[in-house]
Amino acid sequence: MTITIDGVDGIGEIQPGDDLAQIIAAKAPWLRDGDILVVTSKIVSKAEDRFTDADREDAIDAETVDVVARKGRTRIVRNALGLVLAAAGVDTSNVPGGRSLLLPKDPDASARRLRADIRVHLGVDVAIVITDTMGRAWRTGQIDTAIGLAGLPAIRDLRGTTDDHGAPLDVTMPAIADELAGAGDLVKSKTTRLPIAVVRGFDIAPGEDGPGATAMIREQNEDLFHLGAAEARQLGRREAIHARRTVREFRDEPVPSADIAAAVAAAVTAPAPHHSTPWRFVHVTRHRRALLEAMRHAWIRDLRSDGFSDAQIDKRISRGDILWRAPEIVVPGVVRDAAHPYPDARRAQAERDMFTVAAGAGIENFLIALAGRGLGSAWISSTMFCPGVVREALDLDDDFEPLGTVAIGYARSEPPQRPPRDANDYLLHR
Numbered sequence: 001m002t003i004t005i006d007g008v009d010g011i012g013e014i015q016p017g018d019d020l021a022q023i024i025a026a027k028a029p030w031l032r033d034g035d036i037l038v039v040t041s042k043i044v045s046k047a048e049d050r051f052t053d054a055d056r057e058d059a060i061d062a063e064t065v066d067v068v069a070r071k072g073r074t075r076i077v078r079n080a081l082g083l084v085l086a087a088a089g090v091d092t093s094n095v096p097g098g099r100s101l102l103l104p105k106d107p108d109a110s111a112r113r114l115r116a117d118i119r120v121h122l123g124v125d126v127a128i129v130i131t132d133t134m135g136r137a138w139r140t141g142q143i144d145t146a147i148g149l150a151g152l153p154a155i156r157d158l159r160g161t162t163d164d165h166g167a168p169l170d171v172t173m174p175a176i177a178d179e180l181a182g183a184g185d186l187v188k189s190k191t192t193r194l195p196i197a198v199v200r201g202f203d204i205a206p207g208e209d210g211p212g213a214t215a216m217i218r219e220q221n222e223d224l225f226h227l228g229a230a231e232a233r234q235l236g237r238r239e240a241i242h243a244r245r246t247v248r249e250f251r252d253e254p255v256p257s258a259d260i261a262a263a264v265a266a267a268v269t270a271p272a273p274h275h276s277t278p279w280r281f282v283h284v285t286r287h288r289r290a291l292l293e294a295m296r297h298a299w300i301r302d303l304r305s306d307g308f309s310d311a312q313i314d315k316r317i318s319r320g321d322i323l324w325r326a327p328e329i330v331v332p333g334v335v336r337d338a339a340h341p342y343p344d345a346r347r348a349q350a351e352r353d354m355f356t357v358a359a360g361a362g363i364e365n366f367l368i369a370l371a372g373r374g375l376g377s378a379w380i381s382s383t384m385f386c387p388g389v390v391r392e393a394l395d396l397d398d399d400f401e402p403l404g405t406v407a408i409g410y411a412r413s414e415p416p417q418r419p420p421r422d423a424n425d426y427l428l429h430r
C-alpha cells in the first residue's frame with residue numbers, strides 16, 4: 001500500500017459562516033473518490049462561529065464536565081463530548097482579537113455535514129477526519145487525534161483474526177482515525193498554515209458515515225486511568241472512611257502479617273492526650289484457642305449468675321463464633337500510664353475517658369487502614385467484659401486494658417451498602 005499525504009494550499013483565514021466545503025472544493029478540485037480529508041478542528045470551529053468573548057478560565061469552566069487532573073494553572077478536563085483535553089480544548093492561539101475558540105459543538109456531525117457538502121460540490125465520496133491536538137499521559141509531545149469522523153470506522157477491529165504466525169489477536173484494535181489524524185499533521189503543521197491534508201491510497205474505502213470518533217471514547221468505568229494520580233489519591237482519601245464496614249463472614253484466605261503491621265502503624269497516628277501513645281495491639285496467633293476458651297468460660301459464668309438456662313446460654317455463646325472463624329484476630333487495648341492523677345472522682349473519670357476515646361480513635365484508624373488494604377474487620381466487644389481473663393490468657397501486664405477484639409479477613413461478600421446518613425441529624429449548631 002502506498003499512501004500519499006498532500007496539503008491543501010490557500011485555505012486562508014476562515015470566517016464565521018464560511019462554507020468550508022465550497023472553499024475546499026475551490027482549492028482542491030483534484031479531490032477523488034476515496035480520499036480522506038484530515039481537517040484541523042480550528043477551521044471548523046471558526047466556520048461554525050464557536051468564538052467566545054468569555055474570559056479564558058470562564059470558558060474552560062463552561063466546557064468542563066469534570067476535572068481529570070490539575071497541575072498549577074493547567075487543567076486536564078473531560079468535556080461534554082467525553083473528550084479529555086488540556087483546557088477543555090479552549091483555544092486562544094491563532095485566534096484574532098484576543099477571543100477564545102471552543103471546539104465544534106458536535107465534531108462528528110460537523111464531519112458528516114462537510115462530507116455531504118463536498119459530495120454536492122465536487123461529486124466525490126471522501127471521508128472526513130476532524131482533528132485536535134492533544135498531549136498524552138506518560139509521553140511528552142503532542143499528537144493530532146480524531147475528534148470528529150465520517151465515512152470511516154474509527155477503529156480497525158482485528159480481534160479474532162490471527163497474526164502472520166497464526167497466533168490469535170485478542171486485543172489488537174488500531175485506532176485508525178487517530179493514526180490518520182497524526183499522519184495528516186505531518187503535512188498540515190500549524191506553522192505552515194495548512195489546516196487540511198488529504199490522505200490518498202488508504203486501504204479502507206469510505207463507506208457509511210459510521211458512528212464517528214465518539215466510538216473511541218472509552219467508558220469511564222472501563223478506563224484504568226480515568227483520573228489523574230493526584231485526583232485519584234484525593235478521592236481515595238475522601239472515600240477511605242466509607243470503605244470500612246463491619247464484616248462478619250470471611251473467605252478462607254490468609255491475611256498478610258505485613259498488612260496487619262501496616263494498619264497498626266496507621267492506627268498509632270491517632271490523636272492522643274498529653275502527646276502520649278496509649279494504643280496497644282495484640283496480634284493473637286498461638287494463644288487464640290486458650291484466649292477464646294477462657295473467655296467462653298468467663299462468659300458462661302456471667303450468664304449463669306444472670307440466671308440464664310443452659311439452652312439460652314448455648315444460644316448466646318454461639319454469637320462469639322466469629323472470633324473462632326476469622327482468619328486473624330487482634331486484641332486492641334489501652335495503657336493509661338501517661339494519664340494525670342486527680343484527687344477527685346470527676347476529673348479522674350474525665351482523664352480515664354480521655355484515654356479511652358483516644359484508644360477508640362486508634363482502633364477506628366486500624367479498621368480503616370485494614371479496609372484500605374482490602375481487608376474486612378469486625379470490632380467485637382467481648383474482651384472488654386473480662387479484662388483479667390484476657391491478660392492472663394495472653395500473658396499481658398496489668399496496665400493493658402483490652403478494648404474488644406478485631407476479627408480480620410477478606411470479606412466473603414461485599415457488605416451491603418448503608419443508606420447515607422444525613423449530617424443534619426447529628427450536627428448541632430449553637
Ligand SMILES: Cc1cc2nc3c(=O)[nH]c(=O)nc-3n(C[C@H](O)[C@H](O)[C@H](O)COP(=O)(O)O)c2cc1C
Pocket residue numbers: 244245246247378379380381382404
Ligand atoms: C466498641 C464496639 C463494640 C462492638 N461490639 C460488637 C460485637 O460484640 N459484636 C458485633 O457483631 N459487632 C460489634 N460491633 C460492631 C457494630 O455492630 C457495627 O459497627 C454496627 O453494626 C454498624 O455496622 P458498620 O460497622 O458496618 O457500620 C462493635 C462496635 C464497636 C464500636
